[in-house]
Amino acid sequence: MVTYCSSPRLLKAMSLSPSMMNARVPDGAEFLTAVYEIDGPASTAQMMAERICFDQTIEAEADLLPHVLQSEIVGQVQNLQQTAGGRYEATIRFRGELLSGDCADLLNVLFGTSSLRGDVRLLSFTMTDGLLSSWQGPRFGLERIRQILAVRTRPLLCGVLKPLGRTATELAELAAQLVEGEVDLIKDDQSLVNQRWSPFEERVSRCAEAIDDRSRRRGRPCLYFAHVSGASETMRKRAARARALGATGLLIAPGLTGFDAMRSLSSDESLNLPLLSHPAFLGASVGSERGGVAPGVLYGLLPRLAGADLTIYPAFGAGYPMSQQDCLSIAQRCRESWEALHPTMPAVGGRIGPERLSELRTVLGSDLAFIVGSRIQKDSEGIPAALREFHRAMRD
Numbered sequence: 001m002v003t004y005c006s007s008p009r010l011l012k013a014m015s016l017s018p019s020m021m022n023a024r025v026p027d028g029a030e031f032l033t034a035v036y037e038i039d040g041p042a043s044t045a046q047m048m049a050e051r052i053c054f055d056q057t058i059e060a061e062a063d064l065l066p067h068v069l070q071s072e073i074v075g076q077v078q079n080l081q082q083t084a085g086g087r088y089e090a091t092i093r094f095r096g097e098l099l100s101g102d103c104a105d106l107l108n109v110l111f112g113t114s115s116l117r118g119d120v121r122l123l124s125f126t127m128t129d130g131l132l133s134s135w136q137g138p139r140f141g142l143e144r145i146r147q148i149l150a151v152r153t154r155p156l157l158c159g160v161l162k163p164l165g166r167t168a169t170e171l172a173e174l175a176a177q178l179v180e181g182e183v184d185l186i187k188d189d190q191s192l193v194n195q196r197w198s199p200f201e202e203r204v205s206r207c208a209e210a211i212d213d214r215s216r217r218r219g220r221p222c223l224y225f226a227h228v229s230g231a232s233e234t235m236r237k238r239a240a241r242a243r244a245l246g247a248t249g250l251l252i253a254p255g256l257t258g259f260d261a262m263r264s265l266s267s268d269e270s271l272n273l274p275l276l277s278h279p280a281f282l283g284a285s286v287g288s289e290r291g292g293v294a295p296g297v298l299y300g301l302l303p304r305l306a307g308a309d310l311t312i313y314p315a316f317g318a319g320y321p322m323s324q325q326d327c328l329s330i331a332q333r334c335r336e337s338w339e340a341l342h343p344t345m346p347a348v349g350g351r352i353g354p355e356r357l358s359e360l361r362t363v364l365g366s367d368l369a370f371i372v373g374s375r376i377q378k379d380s381e382g383i384p385a386a387l388r389e390f391h392r393a394m395r396d
Contacts, residue, residue, distance in 0.1 A: 028130075030097075031128050032094045032096060032109060035092075037088070037290075038087060038088050038089075038119065038121075039290070045080055049090035054075075056110070056114060057073050057109070059113055062074070072097070076093050078093050099131065103260040103302075104258070104260055106305075119291055121287070121291055125301065129339060132338075132339050132340075137307060137342055138304060138307055138342040138343070139266050139309065142309075142335065142342065142367060143342070145345055151184055154394050155361065156185055156345070156368075157184050157185070157370055157387065157391075158371050159372055159376075159387075160371065160373040160374070164197065168205075172207045172210040175207045175210045175214075179211055179215055180214060181388065185223045185249070187249075187276055188225065188227035189227070190229070190253055192227050193229070205245045208245055208246030208248075211224045221248075225251040227278075229256050230257070235252070235257060235265075243271055249276060249309075250273050251275075251276045254282070255279065256280055259305075260306070263306040275307055276309065276310045276311075276347070277303040277308035277311040277312060279312055279314070299312075300329070304334055304343075304344040309342075310346075310347045311334060311344050311345075315327060315349065315350045316363075324363055330346060331365065346367075348360060348364065348370060357370065358396065370390070
């Protein structure tokens, strides 16, 4: 283990004064603290940690900023330690004054310039209570979703309306079969927008009606998440129309719209609907093992902070570059205690069949949702029968 120390050579190279490293912290100051993984050896890691401090704040050499301001603006290395894999974890603290309370500022301070390097990985971040208090997080959260659905302990099942190319009527018929098969949630596929095969208003109206009708017959609700991603104004109009047409949730892809877009929908009192976050376009941000954003941050912490009540991510062993530890980390970030923020429900997908449920539950627990997509549509016994196999597997 290597603990950071300010060597004269390093300080000279970075134009960073020793007094800045020991600057007095005002009482009641608020901080954002991030952990990065960087390359060694120790001297290289120390230099890179200091480079991150500057790149994520002033993005310039220190002599361009008056010394009195450096301790207030430039990030400060709190710790540097070697990991089992030979790389180094750098813990860096940023002053809360750098943030204005939106996702764009947060992401820029956390990883804006450093994301361009390819050899720096953002592992995690935390905030002091004062900073975190400005974030609402999920409006409903895991427990409230369970209460609405009257499902206490087992995992939830989420059906998908797909594929693109089916008419609104055909998708509504599929929705009815999914409810008959006892799914708890139904979402639009993220490819469904406003194409001629199933225009937005017709699709949402028909599917919402079919889901409501079958839910009443079975005596238990099923939440329908209509896909509303789009340009800012378009998205807001779609969200309002989806609610008016009977949707009971909204699907949004923050990798396409931005996390602030999702946050704005979550905080909209006129909507008051749960949000399901889809990972479209986010996968590239995970990067390699040396760079990018750790899955627990990208699919867990960030969607939760921005208001996702559920967040979708690919399961390990499903053909995606996701390890068992990656998936577990996401689930933990979604559900761990985080001041006043409600837990987000993890939702795992990726060609999941009933034979995998036991394994996934053993690793990830039962407070999660399984995304069941096109595979059940190929069952010779029909969709309801295929879904009964999932329920049977969850009881075993």
